[in-house]
Amino acid sequence: MLVAAAVCPCPPLLVPDVAAGAAPELDPLRAACADALGVLAAARPDLLVVVGPAGLAGRGPHPEGATGDFREFGVDLGVRLGRDLGSTAERPLAPSLAVGAWLLADAGWDGAPVEALGVGEPLETARCVAEGRALAARADRVALLVMGDGSACRTLKAPGYLDERAAGFDAAAARALAAADPDALMALDETLAYELKAAGRAPWQLLAGAAQGARPVGRLLYDDAPYGVGYLVAAWS
Template sequence: MLVAAAVCPCPPLLVPEVARGAAPELDAVRAACTDALGVLAAARPDLLVVVGPAERPGRGPHPEGTPGSFRGFGVDLDVRLGRDPGTGSEGVLPPSLAVAAWLLERNGWSGAPVEGLGVGEPLEPERCAEVGRQIAARADRVALLVMGDGSACRSLKAPGYLDERAEPFDARAAEALGTADPAALMALDPDLALTLKVSGRAPWQVLAGAATTADLTGTLLYAEAPYGVGYMTATWS
């Protein structure tokens, strides 16, 4: 059963070594992520599952110890998922889960075993929800760390250029995340999300499925659009 969730954005720029001179610009996001992970730790889960967008979904779950790297972003930095060094038998973490592994390491995660799962942006909402329900049934006390960004079309300099539909979409997502509203998350349009370059839609709908039988309260910790991309951090507990 799902007992807690943390929602965090997943840009590699969260890692200061990747952001370099621009690192201070995301200090507020990093602080919100630290607060969100504190809620997960306080819930004392039996299992923590990290869910994030992946270009090649379905490869996983990634067991504890699976390696990740930021070498593709020009930084000689490696991470592993969770505390167990493991064998890395399921290959390399996708970037979103590598960012999650970095967040867990940075914040000294010492709680439950950790697994990772990458989901693809085109995955249908009901299939996302089914994945979430399956995750929630894995243990008596399950926690989720849900990685994903909002629209990448919030400004003229955004990766996807400016789209007037982007801000209202992100506002709906932020309200749903901040109020722990699974139905509102499930109502997010996958086609529009794809057009607006939203990487978090599928992971958020996995969360919605996992929370189907839970009674959780949401708190929105951060919702801004630096660099024209919607970054949201929230907790469900």
């Protein structure tokens, strides 16, 4: 059963070594993520699963001890998912999951075992919901760290250029996360999300599936669009 969730964006710039001189610009976002992770720790789960968007190579489950790095972003920095179990995972963590692993390490996570699940951005809503239900059934007390960005089309300089629909899409997602409303998350349009480059849509809808029947309480901790990308942080408990 789902007992807690933290929703965080997944730009590699969250990692100060990657952001370099621009790191202070995202300090408020990092602080909000740290607060959300505090909710996970307080819930004392039996299992924590990091969920995030992934390309073909990074999709599917990753065991505790899996590793990733930020070399493709020009930084020789590696991360590990949870504890070092002395085994080498076959596949590296997708960038979104590597950011999640960094957040956990930065927070000093020493609680439940940690696994990860890379989710394909085009995964349809029904399958996201089904995956979420399956995750929630993995243990008596399951927590999720859900990584994913909103639209990438909020300004002219955004990665996806300006799209007038982007602000409305992000606002709907923010309302759903603030209210811990699974139905509202499931109602997010997957085609529109794809057009707006909103990589968080599938992970958010997986969270919606995991939360069905749990009646969580939500708090929105951050809602802004630096660099023209919608970043949302929320905590469900």
